[in-house]
Amino acid sequence: GAGVSQSPSNKVTEKGKDVELRCDPISGHTALYWYRQSLGQGLEFLIYFQGNSAPDKSGLPSDRFSAERTGGSVSTLTIQRTQQEDSAVYLCASSFAGLAVETQYFGPGTRLLVL
Amino acid sequence: AQSVTQLDSQVPVFEEAPVELRCNYSSSVSVYLFWYVQYPNQGLQLLLKYLSGSTLVESINGFEAEFNKSQTSFHLRKPSVHISDTAEYFCAVSQGTDKLIFGTGTRLQVFP
Numbered sequence: 001g002a003g004v005s006q007s008p009s010n011k012v013t014e015k016g017k018d019v020e021l022r023c024d025p026i027s028g029h030t031a032l033y034w035y036r037q038s039l040g041q042g043l044e045f046l047i048y049f050q051g052n053s054a055p056d057k058s059g060l061p062s063d064r065f066s067a068e069r070t071g072g073s074v075s076t077l078t079i080q081r082t083q084q085e086d087s088a089v090y091l092c093a094s095s096f097a098g099l100a101v102e103t104q105y106f107g108p109g110t111r112l113l114v115l
Numbered sequence: 116a117q118s119v120t121q122l123d124s125q126v127p128v129f130e131e132a133p134v135e136l137r138c139n140y141s142s143s144v145s146v147y148l149f150w151y152v153q154y155p156n157q158g159l160q161l162l163l164k165y166l167s168g169s170t171l172v173e174s175i176n177g178f179e180a181e182f183n184k185s186q187t188s189f190h191l192r193k194p195s196v197h198i199s200d201t202a203e204y205f206c207a208v209s210q211g212t213d214k215l216i217f218g219t220g221t222r223l224q225v226f227p
Contacts, residue, residue, distance in 0.1 A: 035215075043207075045214040100147050101166050103164070106159040109158060
């Protein structure tokens, strides 16, 4: 079946602009995660959605970052007033029920470059 | 708080040689441990995981990792690497919650 998809695959933007990154999880997966992969920082957790529960936003680096998940499926990560330090690969993952023992399936990522 | 340390940022090795990628974690409670691999121009994928039971876990492509509670380690090993094993390897921990805490990754470069 189809895996996790993300769009766009690459995004170049100017400092100060807003960007939206999209994630389509695997059908039937109730849990969705966003991570950020940047040089020198490795992989950092950003936010987690599980069903209708309130999202775990504990990893969001600033209030310029927000995310929503509509209808329990597609998610959008929004970065407002982008800064150069936001340049990174943004990864989305999903799992069936969000349990710690489950495998998370990752998308190919969106490479964001802020000029 | 949990953390994961991968001491080696890069590991160069010749084909058919053995390799060990080191991973240490810190946690005061039981954890689940994972190794993910990222091949060039591909997304992250699970290589193997330890949840409970036997401390030695294996992947389908010859990698194995051993959970050592006393040393808080989960090192990844392969007795004979192939060119196709060239990739970045990430160790991760989950403490019964949802999100994964990743190490900074180890780039394995296999030379012919």
